[in-house]
Amino acid sequence: MLQTLDASREFSVASLKNKLIELTYFRPSYKFGWNNWVPNKVCILAWRSELERLPVLTELAKRNIGTNSVLCPVCGDLEETVEHCFVTCGLAQSVWQAISLWCKIPSIFAFSIRDLLAIYKYVKFPRKKTKMFHAICLVSFWCLWKVRNDIVFNGKMVSVVNLVGDIKALSYLWVKNRSGEMSISWDDGCGFKV
Numbered sequence: 647m648l649q650t651l652d653a654s655r656e657f658s659v660a661s662l663k664n665k666l667i668e669l670t671y672f673r674p675s676y677k678f679g680w681n682n683w684v685p686n687k688v689c690i691l692a693w694r695s696e697l698e699r700l701p702v703l704t705e706l707a708k709r710n711i712g713t714n715s716v717l718c719p720v721c722g723d724l725e726e727t728v729e730h731c732f733v734t735c736g737l738a739q740s741v742w743q744a745i746s747l748w749c750k751i752p753s754i755f756a757f758s759i760r761d762l763l764a765i766y767k768y769v770k771f772p773r774k775k776t777k778m779f780h781a782i783c784l785v786s787f788w789c790l791w792k793v794r795n796d797i798v799f800n801g802k803m804v805s806v807v808n809l810v811g812d813i814k815a816l817s818y819l820w821v822k823n824r825s826g827e828m829s830i831s832w833d834d835g836c837g838f839k840v
């Protein structure tokens with residue numbers, strides 16, 4: 647007998663998508679991970695991105711807030727959704743690739759913002775290093791959004807090298823100052839190298 651996913655008794659891509667969303671969003675184990683080694687504003691941005699509550703162009707267009715195009719202002723290839731900003735945009739993918747190389751973990755392949763926010767749970771680092779890695783991921787969200795806003799509002803050019811440099815510098819500054827671990831250095835304590 648043909649298995650169906652909803653009351654319509656017909657298989658459809660939409661019903662499959664709805665079922666996946668239902669399974670994902672009501673998975674009881676999911677909980678946003680807060681991290682006090684970065685400022686609250688950094689955690690809140692990542693938290694809002696997971697809830698798709700950021701003023702990206704597709705969201706503004708839904709509210710009839712004027713914009714000529716909803717194409718991503720960074721790559722110009724696809725519509726700018728929250729997920730696109732952090733997961734599928736070429737710039738975001740370059741950043742996650744750089745972070746995985748820097749932190750010496752396998753390449754990051756994410757299908758959703760939630761995947762990105764959960765990577766730290768699977769990296770198998772010691773406790774402090776895990777928290778540091780999580781902080782770096784949150785700072786990456788912060789810096790990607792900042793660069794996106796610089797492009798939209800200030801017409802600035804973007805450079806992956808500069809962006810990754812900012813992520814490293816801000817992560818180091820915030821973690822060192824907020825962790826109480828004044829001896830932390832990217833070169834020894836936790837093994838990351840700037």
Ligand SMILES: [Zn+2]
Pocket residue numbers: 718719720721722723724730734735736737
């Ligand atoms: Zn893009």
